[in-house]
Amino acid sequence: MKFLHTSDWQVGRTFAFVDDDTLGALQAERLEVIRRIGALARAQGAACVLVAGDIYEHETPANRTLHQPMERMRQFPDIAWHLIPGNHDADTPEGVWARLTREGAVPDNVHVHRTPEPVQIDAAHNAWLLPAILQRRHTLADLSAYMNDAPTPAGALRIGLAHGSVVGFGNAEEDEHNPIALDRAAQAGLDYLALGDWHGFCQIDARTVYAGTPETDRFGTGGAGGGETVAVTLPGPKAVPEIARHRTGKYVWRRFDTTMLTNAQDIAALESRLRGIQPDNPGAVLAWLDVAGRLGVDELAMYENTVLRRLGGALACLRITGAPQLAAVADDLERLGTGAVRVAAQALLAQVQAGGEQADLARDALQRLFVFWQDMQGARA
Structure with missing residues (x-):
């Protein structure tokens, strides 16, 4: 099975240090990169794209901003897009996901996961997604813990999707919010754990990866980098994932x-x-x-x-x-x-x-x- 892993699109983000023209160009590119991800999925023969949270920068974006990423994904009806909330766009009662659902604005090929339970995403490969769902910006609980006991059929590919800080990887203050166990993939028998929150590519272990933002959004080190999307091939259950990084950012x-x-x-x-x-x-x-x-x-x-x-x-x-x-x-x-x-x-x-x-x-x-x-x-x- 082959899929793409991305995160932290943060559509609607602002940059206070640039002029208005540059701000508009940077914001536009955070949308255009979705088209490049869709094109990459087709070129790679990937049937689905996993987006590990923070699709939006804010929980209450303007109406046009709310619909823009959905319409970009709609342009790729042959690709299944699987999304989870992040800390910037948590699944709050009046947040982006409630609004999109209420307005019927989510395309048929886009799957917004709002419940922490296994979902089959590829019948041919017996692949199951285990999403962790943030319902508030910060939590002290490890929302990926349920994956350990989440049932899937025998021989299934188990793929985790979460947004947060791997404990022991970031600084102590970051570890306190939205923690994820360092060995969650091993504990839960995951073939791959797709993470969001860290804006640069970072591979924690053979099965645990931060894809980073697909369009770079900051200077400096420590979470910088980005501008990439990850292509993942799972040869079979328990096999080591094959991970390839692809440049998708413009800036x-x-x-x-x-x-x-x-x-x-x-x-x-x-x-x-x-x-x-x-x-x-x-x-x-x-x-x-x-x-x-x-x-x-x-x-x-x-x-x-x-x-x-x-x-x-x-x-x-x-x-x-x-x-x-x-x-x-x-x-x-x-x-x-x-x-x-x-x-x-x-x-x-x-x-x-x-x-x-x-x-x-x-x-x-x-x-x-x-x-x-x-x-x-x-x-x-």
Whole structure:
């Protein structure tokens, strides 16, 4: 038997650090990835897709958001989609699953599991699904425990589907909420345990896997990664699953360690590094830089033009913390002529050189003054 395993679609998610255009594109891709998962299922010859919770970001999405993932799955009537609630979209009395059921909006090929009991999902392979159901955002009970005694026919393939934290895998605080026993697959005689909640692919053991989100949604390590969907082949009962990871995400997220900029070569190297992430499609890259260092007047202007303007326009998102400081000296004032701008710059430079509480503020003002002057000169050229 072959199926796909995915989780944490979180349709309707927002990203506070991006502009409106990028936000719309990121949200749209969380829907479009469903189409790519359906196409992957067909290409892999997988008859079903298991979605381990957090289909939605919120329990009370807008009506359009509520229906959008259902309509994407409806476009693949030959694929059976099996869904369970997660901590973001728990099966509460007035939550998403109650609304969808009440409105009759769940397509025939989509199966929303709201009861913790074995369900046959593939008669030809005698495959049974054992779903764990979250009815609130957080619980202290291990909802997968019932799988140990859940009856299935002799020789059946037993597949667990759950959303939560494997005890002993995450940090102690995470383990307290929605816990799942580290050896649940062994205890319950599962051929495979499909998990959701962790946003990057993570294989706990030969039969226990977090698929991660199919469209990456965060920077950094520890739950980052994602952008993949897992194809699972079960050769037979008790056989070791064959697991293959497939790229389904469009956007690439990268966070960099502190980048020191001290000259034009450093700036050129940074540009090359960022453009090299996705040379053919930099518009699919979100990068987060921490920038430090000191640059001369000309190099600072180069940084503003190359990094902040050109790369800021080329990438989907360029998030920058920190900034290079201006390393101006008295000779740099010569380029400002003899007018009021130079007088102001002289006063600011003197304050920077004197140090004290106002030095940093004066340095920032002087930096802005030189950048403004460079822009004005460029406009006149």
